[in-house]
Amino acid sequence: MKRFYAFVKKEFYHILRDYRTMLILFGMPVAQIMLFGFAITNEIKDAHIAILDPSKDHETSRLNEKILSSGYFILDKYLNSPGEIESVFEEGKVKIVVVYDEDFGRKLLKNKAASIQIIADATDPNTANTLTNYISAIFQDYVQSQNPLAISPVRVIPEVRFRYNPDLKGVFLFIPGLITIILMLVSAMMTSISLTREKELGTMEVLLASPMKPVQIIVAKVIPYIILAFIISIVILLLGYLVFKVPVKGNIALLISEFLLFIITALSLGILISTIAKTQQVALMMSLMGLMLPTIILSGFIFPVENMPKILQWISYLIPAKWFITIVKGIMLKGLGIEAIWKETLIILGFTLFFLIVSIKKFKIRLA
Amino acid sequence: MSQAVIIDHVSKNYGKIKALRNINLEIQQQEIFGLIGPDGAGKTSLFRILTTLLLPDEGRASILGQDVIRDYKKIRKIIGYMPGRFSLYQDLSVEENLSLFAAIFGTTIEENYDLVKEIYSQIEPFKKRKAGNLSGGMKQKLALSCALIHKPEILFLDEPTTGVDPVSRKEFWGMLRRLKDYGITILVSTPYMDEANLCDRIGLIQNGELLSVNTPEQLKSEYPNRLFAIHSEKKYQILQSLKGYENTHSIFSFGDEIHYVDKRKNAIPEVLENDFNGLDLPEFKLKEIQPTVEDCFLELMQQK
Amino acid sequence: MDHVITSNNLTKKFGNFTAVDRISFSVLKGEIFGFLGANGAGKTTVMKMFCGLLSPTGGEGSVAGLDIFTQREKIKKRIGYMSQRFSLYEDLTVSENITFYAGIYGLKKNDIKEKREALTERLHLGDFQNNLISSLPLGWKQKLAFSVALIHSPDIVFLDEPTGGVDPVTRRQFWDLIYEAARQGVTIFVTTHYMDEAEYCDRISMMVDGRIEALGKPSELKTQFGVKTMNEVFLKLARK
Numbered sequence: 001m002k003r004f005y006a007f008v009k010k011e012f013y014h015i016l017r018d019y020r021t022m023l024i025l026f027g028m029p030v031a032q033i034m035l036f037g038f039a040i041t042n043e044i045k046d047a048h049i050a051i052l053d054p055s056k057d058h059e060t061s062r063l064n065e066k067i068l069s070s071g072y073f074i075l076d077k078y079l080n081s082p083g084e085i086e087s088v089f090e091e092g093k094v095k096i097v098v099v100y101d102e103d104f105g106r107k108l109l110k111n112k113a114a115s116i117q118i119i120a121d122a123t124d125p126n127t128a129n130t131l132t133n134y135i136s137a138i139f140q141d142y143v144q145s146q147n148p149l150a151i152s153p154v155r156v157i158p159e160v161r162f163r164y165n166p167d168l169k170g171v172f173l174f175i176p177g178l179i180t181i182i183l184m185l186v187s188a189m190m191t192s193i194s195l196t197r198e199k200e201l202g203t204m205e206v207l208l209a210s211p212m213k214p215v216q217i218i219v220a221k222v223i224p225y226i227i228l229a230f231i232i233s234i235v236i237l238l239l240g241y242l243v244f245k246v247p248v249k250g251n252i253a254l255l256i257s258e259f260l261l262f263i264i265t266a267l268s269l270g271i272l273i274s275t276i277a278k279t280q281q282v283a284l285m286m287s288l289m290g291l292m293l294p295t296i297i298l299s300g301f302i303f304p305v306e307n308m309p310k311i312l313q314w315i316s317y318l319i320p321a322k323w324f325i326t327i328v329k330g331i332m333l334k335g336l337g338i339e340a341i342w343k344e345t346l347i348i349l350g351f352t353l354f355f356l357i358v359s360i361k362k363f364k365i366r367l368a
Numbered sequence: 369m370s371q372a373v374i375i376d377h378v379s380k381n382y383g384k385i386k387a388l389r390n391i392n393l394e395i396q397q398q399e400i401f402g403l404i405g406p407d408g409a410g411k412t413s414l415f416r417i418l419t420t421l422l423l424p425d426e427g428r429a430s431i432l433g434q435d436v437i438r439d440y441k442k443i444r445k446i447i448g449y450m451p452g453r454f455s456l457y458q459d460l461s462v463e464e465n466l467s468l469f470a471a472i473f474g475t476t477i478e479e480n481y482d483l484v485k486e487i488y489s490q491i492e493p494f495k496k497r498k499a500g501n502l503s504g505g506m507k508q509k510l511a512l513s514c515a516l517i518h519k520p521e522i523l524f525l526d527e528p529t530t531g532v533d534p535v536s537r538k539e540f541w542g543m544l545r546r547l548k549d550y551g552i553t554i555l556v557s558t559p560y561m562d563e564a565n566l567c568d569r570i571g572l573i574q575n576g577e578l579l580s581v582n583t584p585e586q587l588k589s590e591y592p593n594r595l596f597a598i599h600s601e602k603k604y605q606i607l608q609s610l611k612g613y614e615n616t617h618s619i620f621s622f623g624d625e626i627h628y629v630d631k632r633k634n635a636i637p638e639v640l641e642n643d644f645n646g647l648d649l650p651e652f653k654l655k656e657i658q659p660t661v662e663d664c665f666l667e668l669m670q671q672k
Numbered sequence: 673m674d675h676v677i678t679s680n681n682l683t684k685k686f687g688n689f690t691a692v693d694r695i696s697f698s699v700l701k702g703e704i705f706g707f708l709g710a711n712g713a714g715k716t717t718v719m720k721m722f723c724g725l726l727s728p729t730g731g732e733g734s735v736a737g738l739d740i741f742t743q744r745e746k747i748k749k750r751i752g753y754m755s756q757r758f759s760l761y762e763d764l765t766v767s768e769n770i771t772f773y774a775g776i777y778g779l780k781k782n783d784i785k786e787k788r789e790a791l792t793e794r795l796h797l798g799d800f801q802n803n804l805i806s807s808l809p810l811g812w813k814q815k816l817a818f819s820v821a822l823i824h825s826p827d828i829v830f831l832d833e834p835t836g837g838v839d840p841v842t843r844r845q846f847w848d849l850i851y852e853a854a855r856q857g858v859t860i861f862v863t864t865h866y867m868d869e870a871e872y873c874d875r876i877s878m879m880v881d882g883r884i885e886a887l888g889k890p891s892e893l894k895t896q897f898g899v900k901t902m903n904e905v906f907l908k909l910a911r912k
Contacts, residue, residue, distance in 0.1 A: 006471030010460065017459045202455040206514075209419045209449040210472050211441070365440070367421045406839030407810050504711035531836060533710040533865055534903055535910040559837045560866070562903075574839065604851050620844055623871035623901065624890060662840055669841055 003212065007220035014194065015224055025190075029182045029232060033239050036174050047072060047131055050088045050097045052079040057105035066142055067098070072134055089121055096120045096131045129307075175240040176328035177301035179233050180321045183259070184266050184295050186229040189287035191222050191270030196283040199274075205367065214363050222267045229263045249335030258331065258345065262324045265348055268355035275362040295321040320351045372397045372522055372553040373418060378427035380413050380576075387413040389576045391427070395555060395569075400548055402567030403557040404665070410576040411557040412452060415526045418555070419449045431522060445473075448520030452527045454511040458500030462491055465499050466513055473518030483550060484513045487543050505536035512543070516552075523547070525556040529563065541566045561662035572665050579668040584661055591659040591667065593617065593633070596640060598626040600652035609649055618670055627663060628654075674701040676736060676828055676859040677722060683730035684717050691717045693882035694731060699875075701827075704850060704860040706870050709879030710910045715863050718879070719830055722861070724748050736827040749777065752821035755832035759817035762806040766797055769805060770820060777824035791819050811842030818849055822858065829853065831862040835869065847872055867903040876902075878909050885909050 015022065049067065053060050068075050076094045079085065088094045099117040101107060107114040118135055120128035195218075198204040207217055240246035248255060269291060277283035296302060298312065299321040305313055316322050323344040330336040330344075338345070373395035380388040388410045395401045403411050416422035417429060420440035429436045431443045456465050466488065470477050481488075491509050494502070499510060508528060515523060525544075529537045541563065544554055556567070564570045565584050572579040572587075580587060600606050607626055610619050617629040630640060641654055659667075677699040684692040692714045699705045709715045720726040722735050724744035733740040736750040760769045767788055774784040792798050795815055805813060814834060821829050831850075835843045847869070854860050862873065870876055871890045878886040878893075886893055886909055890902055897905050 003471045003474055006468055010457065010464070010468050013460055013464065014457070201458070202451050202453045203457060205416075205421060205451045206449060206455045206469075207472070208421055209444055209447065210469075211445045211474070212472055366423060367416060406842075407837035409839075531711075531833070531865065533713075533910070534867060534906050535710050538907065561840065562867075620840075621847065621872065623868040666840055669839070 004216055004220055007212070007216070008223050011194070011221055011224045015228065021190075025186055025228070025232065026235070029178060029236050030239060032178055033175070033236060033243070036178070046074065047096060047127075048076040048094045049073040050076045050079050050085075050094045052082065052085065052097065052099045053104075054102045055100055055104040055106075057103075059105035059108055060100050063100075063139065063142055067135065067138055070134075070138060072131075085119060089119075092121075094121070095127065096135065098135065172244075172246050172333055173329070175236065175244075175246045176325050176332060177299070179236050179259075179328060180262070180299060180301065180325050181292070181295060182232055182236065183229050183263055184291060184321060186232055187222075187225055187263050187266030188270035188273070188291050189284065190228075191225050191267055192273035192277065192283040192287055193280050194225075195221060195271065195274035196277050196280045200279055208366065214365055215360065218271055218360070218363060222271070225267065225270075226260075226263055229266070230259065233259050233263075246332070248332050250331035251337060254338055255328070255331045258324070258327050258341075261345070261348055261352065262320070265320050265324075265352040265355065268352055268359055271363065272355055272359040275359055275364070294319055298322060299325050301325060320348055323347050370397055371395065372399075373401075373429070373431055373555065375414075375418070375429045376427050378414070378417060378424045378429055380410075380417065380422070380425050386576050388417075388424070391576075391578055393571060393578065393581060395553065397553050398548060398551055399568040400544060400554045400556065400566070402564055402570040403555065403573055404559075404561060404564050404570050404661070405557075405573035406559050409573045411573060412526055413576075414573075415449075415451075415524050415555070415557065419447060419524055420444060446521045448515035448518065448523045450511050450515040450523075450525045450528055452530070454507045456499040456507060456511055456514065459498060461496050461498055462502070462510055463495040465510060466517060469514040470517045475518050477517065480517055480519045483519055483547075484516050486546065487516070488513045504532050505539075508532055508536065508540060512540075516547070519550075520552065522553045522555065525554065527557050527559065529558055529560060537563070561660070561665060564661040570661070572661075572668060574665075574669060574672070577672075579672070580664070587661065587664050588659050591664055593629040593659075593667065594635065595657055595659050595663060596628045596630075596637065596654055597622070597657045598628055598652050598654050599624070600626075600650055602650040606649055606652060609647060610644075613647065615643070618666065620666060622660075622662070627657075629667075675699065676701045676703075677705075677734070677861065679731070679733040681731035682718075682721065682728055682733045684714075684721060684726065685729045690882055692721070692728075695879075695882075695884045696731075697877055697884060697887055699828075699859055699861065701859055702854055702857045703875060704854050704862065704873045706873030706876040707861060707863045707879070708870055708876060708906065709863075713879040713910075714882040715879055716832070719832060719861070719863070722747075723751060723753055723830055749824075750827045752824070752826040752829035753832075754817050754821040754829065754834055756814075756834060756836045760805045760813060760820065763804060765802050765804055766792065766808075766816065767801040769816070770823065773820045774823050779824060787823055791823070795819060811838050811845070814838055814842070815846055815849060818846065822853060826858065828859040828861060831860065833863055833865065835864065835866065843869075867901065867906060870902040870906075878906065880909055 051064060053064065067073055073096075076088065079088065079097070082099070085097050085099070088097065097119045099119065101115045104114045104116075116139065118132050120132050122128045198207065208214075237248065241248070270287070273283055273286045273290070277286055298305065298316040298319045300316070301321070305316050305322065308316070327341045327344045330341050371394050373393070375391050375393040378388055378391045379386070391414060403414065405411055413422065417424050417436060418431060420436050420443050423437060432446065434442045436443060457468070460468065467477055470480070487509050491502070491506050491513075494506065499507065502510065512525070512528065515525070529540055532540070537560070544556065545566070547554060567584065569581065569583050570587065571581045582590070598606060603621065603626060607619060607621055610616050610628065615631045615635075617631045619626060619628050637654055637656055644652070644654070675698040679698065680696050681694040682692060682696070683690065683694050695718065707715055707718070717726065721728050721733065721740055724740065724747040727744075728740060735747050738747045738750065740747065761772070764772065770788045770791060771784055774787055779787065792801055795812070797812070797816065800808065808816070818831070818834065835846055838846065843866070850860055850862070864870065873890065875887065875889055876893060877884050886896070886905070888896065893905050894900065894902070897908050899905055899908065
């Protein structure tokens with residue numbers, strides 16, 4: 001036990017003496033939250049909108065008022081004919097155009113159905129997607145508030161995520177994603193690099209020729225990273241809460257246990273990488289290309305997985321982060337309990353066990 | 369006395385490269401055994417097999433009766449190993465490095481201080497300094513202290529003196545001699561032939577093959593030729609001329625002299641001087657000398 | 673005779689630490705100059721200053737008639753450098769390495785081809801032109817690295833522990849190459865930890881704690897210190 005403790009202590013020295021890495025590890029999440037947090041809200045606040053409203057009745061004017069008073073849109077102009085749509089987009093300032101049906105108010109009252117067309121400038125698909133979702137949500141909200149019992153008569157595609165994010169804040173979605181990425185980065189990348197560093201320096205040779213068991217070496221090496229990753233994720237949570245008022249609706253203890261589980265998942269991936277990579281450089285490349293990139297792209301963090309080709313959706317099932325983001329969003333934003341997320345939790349647990357067993361089997365008791 | 373290390377028909381290949389070819393060797397307890405040969409001769413591979421870090425392709429080896437494959441856990445408790453590059457944690461201080469290695473082997477600096485005292489006391493004034501900021505000689509002393517702190521029964525030192533200046537090298541060998549008095553068996557490898565004389569027994573290794581295993585004195589006494597040293601102001605010219613001479617068996621420059629062996633086994637200085645004068649050489653002096661370990665190594669290489 | 677390297681009170685300080693302390697000496701054209709000293713005595717710093725890689729903090733110095741303060745870029749074209757650590761690209765073939773280094777120094781295409789053929793012929797590497805460097809024995813690599821360092825016909829070549837770990841036969845073959853280059857007028861500036869190699873040098877300087885403590889022919893130094901071998905000279909000086 002004493003040798004184990006001494007080894008953990010040594011690992012902490014490595015981490016704490018590497019000021020630059022520490023700065024990156026703690027500075028990066030803070031900078032990213034600030035940057036993305038403000039960038040996302042600003043972008044939405046400044047979005048220029050044009051409206052084509054041939055019916056000009058009571059309903060449409062109420063709706064327009066709601067859109068424009070939401071704080072996310074600035075009215076560019078009212079259009080007079082469908083021919084103008086093309087030209088406002090060409091000017092480039094307007095990001096989104098709302099087109100009402102003719103006789104919108106009458107159709108809504110009489111047929112309980114009226115249609116609205118939302119046209120977005122998709123040169124930046126993410127913004128377009130977000131804006132479209134916002135407007136749909138505003139319409140839906142309006143219709144429901146008018147007639148709470150009726151089945152939503154306005155044809156808009158409901159975006160589930162926004163139902164639980166009534167303030168329509170992008171940063172809410174961003175926090176769970178960011179926590180996932182940072183946990184992955186600290187746990188997987190840092191452990192794989194720190195293990196391969198011992199190989200490169202030749203100290204692994206001395207450790208292996210000593211009575212330390214390989215399992216002891218691994219566990220002692222990852223403990224500091226578990227703690228570090230944990231602290232960082234709490235920092236992100238706090239920042240999200242204090243600066244952007246991102247709430248944790250669900251049970252904090254449950255959320256933290258899920259964090260710990262995912263940290264161990266990421267660590268086991270890091271160990272797996274270190275059994276394959278011989279140098280720090282290779283470990284870094286493998287973590288970035290093999291873990292970070294798929295995590296960012298396929299986890300639904302930035303790009304909605306639902307819009308991807310089927311094959312990519314299938315692959316995304318193999319990304320532990322995808323399940324983790326679902327869990328974190330569920331607990332933080334929807335206030336779900338374990339009964340709603342046990343399936344995802346079990347999947348991640350399965351991944352973790354698999355990676356742990358493979359990497360411990362692959363970790364050699366000898367050099368070759 | 370019993371054997372500390374037994375190596376029995378050990379071979380190791382890396383793909384097509386034969387790193388070790390059929391090595392047989394026994395090392396006695398409490399001896400300083402030197403494995404002497406150039407880089408790439410197979411020294412490190414042999415050390416890694418003995419320290420249980422590498423599996424031999426063929427043959428068997430044991431350390432104090434424990435098999436290097438089957439009983440690797442027991443062996444790891446009783447050996448001290450210092451790999452070729454001084455494997456220290458560069459960002460830890462001198463003291464932190466030493467206490468870490470002590471803890472890994474389940475001991476403390478205080479417990480075995482007497483063993484490392486002589487070596488460690490030389491670097492103790494710098495104990496707060498990071499290992500990365502030490503000079504080559506100091507790193508070497510710290511690495512040796514770390515390998516010794518658990519009082520191993522056998523010490524494996526892989527090229528501990530490579531790239532270290534002659535002064536530090538001399539001090540280092542002094543320390544090894546004194547460690548022997550503690551009953552520690554020492555296996556050390558080096559590319560410097562002059563260090564052979566400081567070992568109890570040596571093995572000359574080249575291209576994965578043991579050329580000879582002997583005491584330095586016995587090795588030199590078994591040198592098969594009469595060896596002559598030639599002194600001259602114009603060494604290079606003599607060297608070039610004699611390389612083409614029909615009776616030259618071998619000719620090598622050695623410091624400020626040239627070592628010459630004649631094909632005729634019984635050539636005496638007078639005869640040689642006479643012959644050489646017929647070759648129109650610059651002025652020189654010639655005398656018969658005793659061979660060094662390097663002469664023996666060169667002769668054995670030539671026989672291969 | 674020509675002085676290819678001169679140094680007058682040359683000094684290099686890193687902060688408060690004086691790595692090289694007012695050293696003065698000169699090296700003649702075609703001379704083999706051995707530059708000895710303990711680890712950390714300041715040898716590498718001196719070598720870097722002469723190669724134009726480090727700027728001195730005091731004194732004067734010149735290499736091939738060029739000032740080491742102001743003409744560092746010009747110096748780089750007139751010198752060759754080889755060390756045990758950095759020499760050839762392991763993942764390139766013999767001929768690719770030669771072509772690459774010749775190209776760096778701006779040799780013309782036809783000259784490169786000619787040099788490459790002459791060089792591989794001299795080192796008996798003709799059959800191995802298309803082998804990767806990593807597949808060659810250490811001794812061959814070192815010999816090739818030395819020849820490559822000479823490819824642009826430099827005035828001086830700096831060798832930093834060129835023979836470390838090389839077997840005794842190859843080590844002597846390496847020195848044959850050094851002698852040959854020196855006879856053609858190339859000045860050799862070499863560091864080594866093998867004291868018998870110190871004897872092969874025309875003159876030797878001995879550095880202790882940033883200062884040159886002794887300088888002369890090997891025979892002179894041995895007489896001066898009243899000992900029989902260079903090893904003893906080294907031990908006497910560095911132990912002071």
